[in-house]
Amino acid sequence: MRLAARAEGAARTAALALLASASLLLGGPRGAAAQNQNGADPLPSWNDGAAKRAIIDFVGRVTRSQSADFVPVAERIATFANDGTLWQEKPVAEGVFALGRLRELASRDPSLRQRQPFKAALEGDVAYLRDAGVAAVLELLKVAYAGVTQERFTGEARAFLDTARHPTLARRYTELAYPPMLELLAYLRAYGFRTWLCSGGTTDFMRIFSQDVYGIPAEQVIGSELKRETRFEGPRMVIWRLPEIETLDDEHMKPVNIDRHIGVRPLLAAGNVRSGGDVAQLQYSRGRAGPSLQLLINHDDATREFAYMERDSASLKAARTYGFVVVSMRRDWKTVFAPPGTVARQRRVP
Amino acid sequence: MRLAARAEGAARTAALALLASASLLLGGPRGAAAQNQNGADPLPSWNDGAAKRAIIDFVGRVTRSQSADFVPVAERIATFANDGTLWQEKPVAEGVFALGRLRELASRDPSLRQRQPFKAALEGDVAYLRDAGVAAVLELLKVAYAGVTQERFTGEARAFLDTARHPTLARRYTELAYPPMLELLAYLRAYGFRTWLCSGGTTDFMRIFSQDVYGIPAEQVIGSELKRETRFEGPRMVIWRLPEIETLDDEHMKPVNIDRHIGVRPLLAAGNVRSGGDVAQLQYSRGRAGPSLQLLINHDDATREFAYMERDSASLKAARTYGFVVVSMRRDWKTVFAPPGTVARQRRVP
Numbered sequence: 001m002r003l004a005a006r007a008e009g010a011a012r013t014a015a016l017a018l019l020a021s022a023s024l025l026l027g028g029p030r031g032a033a034a035q036n037q038n039g040a041d042p043l044p045s046w047n048d049g050a051a052k053r054a055i056i057d058f059v060g061r062v063t064r065s066q067s068a069d070f071v072p073v074a075e076r077i078a079t080f081a082n083d084g085t086l087w088q089e090k091p092v093a094e095g096v097f098a099l100g101r102l103r104e105l106a107s108r109d110p111s112l113r114q115r116q117p118f119k120a121a122l123e124g125d126v127a128y129l130r131d132a133g134v135a136a137v138l139e140l141l142k143v144a145y146a147g148v149t150q151e152r153f154t155g156e157a158r159a160f161l162d163t164a165r166h167p168t169l170a171r172r173y174t175e176l177a178y179p180p181m182l183e184l185l186a187y188l189r190a191y192g193f194r195t196w197l198c199s200g201g202t203t204d205f206m207r208i209f210s211q212d213v214y215g216i217p218a219e220q221v222i223g224s225e226l227k228r229e230t231r232f233e234g235p236r237m238v239i240w241r242l243p244e245i246e247t248l249d250d251e252h253m254k255p256v257n258i259d260r261h262i263g264v265r266p267l268l269a270a271g272n273v274r275s276g277g278d279v280a281q282l283q284y285s286r287g288r289a290g291p292s293l294q295l296l297i298n299h300d301d302a303t304r305e306f307a308y309m310e311r312d313s314a315s316l317k318a319a320r321t322y323g324f325v326v327v328s329m330r331r332d333w334k335t336v337f338a339p340p341g342t343v344a345r346q347r348r349v350p
Numbered sequence: 351m352r353l354a355a356r357a358e359g360a361a362r363t364a365a366l367a368l369l370a371s372a373s374l375l376l377g378g379p380r381g382a383a384a385q386n387q388n389g390a391d392p393l394p395s396w397n398d399g400a401a402k403r404a405i406i407d408f409v410g411r412v413t414r415s416q417s418a419d420f421v422p423v424a425e426r427i428a429t430f431a432n433d434g435t436l437w438q439e440k441p442v443a444e445g446v447f448a449l450g451r452l453r454e455l456a457s458r459d460p461s462l463r464q465r466q467p468f469k470a471a472l473e474g475d476v477a478y479l480r481d482a483g484v485a486a487v488l489e490l491l492k493v494a495y496a497g498v499t500q501e502r503f504t505g506e507a508r509a510f511l512d513t514a515r516h517p518t519l520a521r522r523y524t525e526l527a528y529p530p531m532l533e534l535l536a537y538l539r540a541y542g543f544r545t546w547l548c549s550g551g552t553t554d555f556m557r558i559f560s561q562d563v564y565g566i567p568a569e570q571v572i573g574s575e576l577k578r579e580t581r582f583e584g585p586r587m588v589i590w591r592l593p594e595i596e597t598l599d600d601e602h603m604k605p606v607n608i609d610r611h612i613g614v615r616p617l618l619a620a621g622n623v624r625s626g627g628d629v630a631q632l633q634y635s636r637g638r639a640g641p642s643l644q645l646l647i648n649h650d651d652a653t654r655e656f657a658y659m660e661r662d663s664a665s666l667k668a669a670r671t672y673g674f675v676v677v678s679m680r681r682d683w684k685t686v687f688a689p690p691g692t693v694a695r696q697r698r699v700p
Binding site for chain 2: 074077150194203204207211217218219220221225228229230235236237238239246252255256259260261262263264280283284286287322
């Protein structure tokens with residue numbers, strides 16, 4: 001019943017999205033112009049400024065059929081990083097979930113507590129993990145995530161998202177998406193864009209909430225992945241998760257995975273400052289023949305969220321070199337999080 | 351200009367599909383019932399028989415909201431094999447293309463003619479290739495397909511599809527899609543299904559014609575793939591094709607790749623008799639919790655197409671065991687190919 005209700009909600013969302021797209025496609029330039037002439041603001045949570053103007057100008061230019069920069073619907077692809085771009089990443093929700101799974105495994109197999117990198121992860125030894133780098137994280141992931149069917153994994157991740165709360169913001173992680181970005185997603189879809197996730201988080205974790213929180217269906221989620229194989233449980237085929245990394249969707253694998261899943265360069269790509277992991281995704285979009293727009297979210301709002309930078313500022317430097325639009329959370333966003341209690345009414349949460 | 355025209359065609363197709371879906375979603379059960387009550391036949395190229403009745407009954411059951419078997423739009427996923435399911439496969443068009451690329455390479459590097467498996471491929475030594483098996487085919491593919499950017503590869507494959515003709519049927523390969531299956535694709539989409547390709551052919555080859563011939567966008571194509579990496583040509587990032595196989599989308603990799611790309615078990619899956627390569631895809635669909643339908647196309651029409659079977663009849667045996675619906679081309683289809691000259695009017699060809 002619960003699943004059916006969830007899916008019906010998704011169907012309603014899909015139906016509304018289809019209607020919005022269809023009416024705009026029919027209306028074509030008039031549909032687009034009307035929205036501006038009516039003075040309706042598609043991005044009310046954005047302050048008036050260079051970033052907001054760049055977005056609205058861009059969407060107008062590529063969707064008005066008489067525009068020199070007109071882009072047909074088939075090529076209106078927008079890709080978004082997740083952690084730090086669409087919702088907060090201090091801490092990364094999936095990291096908390098993975099750690100919970102490791103703790104559970106360690107309670108059944110205490111020898112894990114003596115072995116690195118598990119020891120460091122279980123003891124919160126951040127310095128060790130930082131020095132050990134990506135290899136250690138992958139080692140943790142392989143152990144924490146493998147050895148179950150997709151269906152069982154999905155159920156456990158859903159249970160986590162249904163109950164876990166952010167340690168300081170005291171709300172469920174799914175309630176901590178950024179309203180300005182939710183508006184941007186809906187705005188783009190209303191103009192015929194297909195919106196995709198392309199993130200370092202794992203595909204299977206993001207798929208659980210992508211439809212309900214972002215309006216992005218499971219089939220438009222690109223992330224990191226474990227290898228899998230088919231097995232049989234009785235006569236029924238299942239997908240079994242193997243302790244091997246299939247793809248780590250970060251840095252230069254993001255363009256490769258976008259090519260694999262979409263096959264069209266993003267017309268718009270959005271990432272964020274933290275590790276430099278989104279630079280390649282934005283460069284790939286920038287290399288599109290014809291117009292394109294790249295957004296880089298800068299976490300510079302210590303009051304309403306968190307302020308953090310990269311050690312080498314690689315993302316901000318790339319923004320200057322390639323012409324990415326830097327979005328300042330402090331200056332460009334009216335709100336960073338929806339007021340408590342309003343989120344559930346704005347969108348379904350898992 | 352040519353690309354723009356092609357893309358605009360795709361946009362129109364998309365707009366029509368959206369409208370069709372939206373009106374049916376709105377109309378819900380009434381929309382679905384009307385089509386039957388009006389007596390309009392959604393599958394005019396199908397003879398009345400068990401297969402056609404099974405399809406229409408199934409689509410009705412899963413899309414009428416008062417039905418016990420109702421399936422929400424989010425889960426209406428249909429996957430189709432390509433060669434032998436949606437268009438003819440004697441010969442496989444992509445095989446002809448790949449051989450052409452090998453010949454071109456051999457004209458520049460004659461030493462290829464002395465090395466197996468290239469020698470066998472260039473001399474048409476089918477017996478050698480059959481004995482050498484999949485490994486030999488992969489070796490050929492790696493050499494024939496790598497060492498270029500995605501954009502250059504796509505251009506060459508498009509040029510092939512624009513000009514090459516079937517050796518005996520004397521029409522372009524893209525004109526040899528099966529009208530009964532094109533009707534089925536459109537019928538499913540009108541009822542809110544997303545239609546996907548899941549085929550042993552390579553993703554990048556199928557993407558060139560999937561929208562124009564099948565109405566399936568590039569982002570809904572799952573196939574075999576080469577590994578890729580990002581490179582820079584001046585300041586511009588490109589995707590470079592490497593001489594390594596990333597995935598061979600056949601047999602038990604089909605369910606795995608469906609899970610990777612879609613994340614939802616197919617509500618309907620269609621494959622064909624030849625190698626047994628579609629059995630796993632159909633089994634995976636069959637394992638869905640709730641209703642599902644699997645179609646297995648049987649090439650039993652020596653008059654209008656070609657009659658061929660598997661040596662071990664694995665697909666037909668699986669159909670009996672699992673309850674897949676066998677579609678006889680001879681008995682179930684009124685037409686196998688559209689009359690010459692009508693194809694271009696029915697759908698855009700590349």
